[in-house]
Amino acid sequence: MKIALFSDIHANLPALEAFFKDVETRNPDSIYCLGDLVGYNIWPNEVINEVRKRKIPTIAGNYDFGIGRMSNDCGCAYKTDHEKANGNVSISFTNSIIQDEERAFLRTLPAHIKVEFQLNEDKLNLFLVHGSPRKINEYLFEDREEKSMLRIMEQADADIMCFGHTHKPYHRILNSGIDGQDHFRHAINIGSVGKPKDGNPQGGYVMLTINSNSSILDKESIRVEFIRFDYDIEKAAKAVEESILPDEYAENLRRGY
Numbered sequence: 001m002k003i004a005l006f007s008d009i010h011a012n013l014p015a016l017e018a019f020f021k022d023v024e025t026r027n028p029d030s031i032y033c034l035g036d037l038v039g040y041n042i043w044p045n046e047v048i049n050e051v052r053k054r055k056i057p058t059i060a061g062n063y064d065f066g067i068g069r070m071s072n073d074c075g076c077a078y079k080t081d082h083e084k085a086n087g088n089v090s091i092s093f094t095n096s097i098i099q100d101e102e103r104a105f106l107r108t109l110p111a112h113i114k115v116e117f118q119l120n121e122d123k124l125n126l127f128l129v130h131g132s133p134r135k136i137n138e139y140l141f142e143d144r145e146e147k148s149m150l151r152i153m154e155q156a157d158a159d160i161m162c163f164g165h166t167h168k169p170y171h172r173i174l175n176s177g178i179d180g181q182d183h184f185r186h187a188i189n190i191g192s193v194g195k196p197k198d199g200n201p202q203g204g205y206v207m208l209t210i211n212s213n214s215s216i217l218d219k220e221s222i223r224v225e226f227i228r229f230d231y232d233i234e235k236a237a238k239a240v241e242e243s244i245l246p247d248e249y250a251e252n253l254r255r256g257y
Contacts, residue, residue, distance in 0.1 A: 014235045
């Protein structure tokens, strides 16, 4: 089974449209969205409706959670007063243009999705979250201490845990087995479609392949492919510059930050 996973579109319609064109050529068996449809650009309603019309199972990102409740707090961990000021402009702007039906949709999105496979007379749990199973806006960076990451996954009963929020893709394989018995767990950050922050301005998503031989005992039996795609970055950047949003957001799109 090929499972496409994407996240953090952040109202970037050109990136989302390019993602759909790319993913359709790869013919996945299922597609899941890990949230943050809105914020930072001018197309929150259009992005929501493109996802809705395809009936893609979607969980709430922290930005979706805030906008869905008409909050002035997106749950973003801004580090400086300058970032906070820019963030206030973004959430205020998004709240001002979001339509009632689209806001209601965001308000009803689930916190996580769990998919249980029965393979090789054993289960294999796929757990989908936005930030972490513990908190919608918790950042799980690649350098998270192994014990901490394992604890989070074990508490969620997750053999494969996919998440977004940091906009920085990675795949870590951890072994929680005891007494010589392997139990491999996969922590996968799927990156960002519409606001990458890893220095590559291309949009990104993950194709996860689980087959009939996949097992917690064999770390190679689960395939994770990181896919990058081109989109009209200038269209997205100029849309920001022609709005009340900070021009800095346009430069971030161009630089992949």
